Amino acid sequence: MQSDILSHLQNKGRKKVSLGLLGEVIFMAAIVAITLLAFHTHEKRILFVGVFCDIFNILMYASPLTIVKKVVTTKSVEFMPLYLSLANFLNGCVWTAYALIKFDIFMLVSNGLGAFFGLLQLVLYAFYYKSTPKHGGKEVKPSEIQLPVSDTASRV
Template identity: 35%
Template sequence: MGTHILAFVFGILGNAISFLVYMAPLPTFHRIYKKKATEGFHSLPYLVALLSSTLWLYYALLKRHDAVLLISINSFGCVIELIYIVTFITYAHKDARNLTIKLFVVMNMGGFALVLCVINFAIHGSSRLKVLGWICVLVSAFVFLAPLSIMAQVCKTKSVQFMPFGLSLFLTLSAIMWFAYGVLIRDMCVAIPNVVGFMLGILQMVLYGIYRNGKQGVTEQALETVRVVNPSEVFPIPEDDNGNGVVHEEKNMNCPV
């Protein structure tokens, strides 16, 4: 009984902190709404975050036991990420809008449909939950590893302007809560990816301590590389000679499990 109560406490704290992380991009999308343009922001972090939330929600529904707190936070994650994506599509220029729609269809519809088919038709019995769990682990690991690029940028520019301490702290706390929750309910698929999240969060805070008194301004060259910080670190899309956006591969993102 004590273990279940402790797990519930960590799960509630994980929900609360993850809620704040999910809400952190609101200023970005408020800016997009006011300017009626997405500027240099990229949609890929939100598409990946939506896929991760969707897979974890499916995992929790299939698991059923000790899954209420996973269902609650990932249900919210699916809704808020979908709102972000719809907002992006509404105000993005033509090229970025078309790319976002294509990625959404391939990744979030096609990819999730593929997982559904594999889990329901190719896997049988208790193996379904195990296979789905490890798929969730892989997606979460990809999400957690993405901040490596922004950390490299901090080392290069010797500036933490694009890696706020508060965000790194909350992401680290989120990883701790969900790791503890996963261990207490004996679900390693929940616990394992948060080990990566915790280590990277600590490393981000160490870098912040090293470079917090570094350059406060941003050089023109740095602005060409990085633009804004939110739980999904995003980078600019340069323009061609005609002023049309040229989309490049996304470089960084963060997302709670």
């Protein structure tokens, strides 16, 4: 019985991932088609794709900041991943340095903002780290929480 439920949940998860991937492929194909059909010069295509990529790059860098309200109200960084914030900051810094070398404005804008957003996350983490409650000497992360699984199927 429980293995049927687990199998159903796994199939449901696979369907969700497959639909998400299919949506991304369709979205990417639409962007390529728009770029090739609507913009006839190389400069216009670069501008369109550059701005489009900048928008999504900024959204990627800013997405961990959605937890800021929860961190400030609870005065806890329990749900704010340190390594993601650190990786965002370092990635933004490296790509900003590269953009300055090549002076690519598209890379400079989005990755400069990414480095800034990563720095904000790290400052926020440092500010609220001491006030974060500890659970039994070890912080419990959402990824470490697991559902209990019965071993009755293995006994049969």
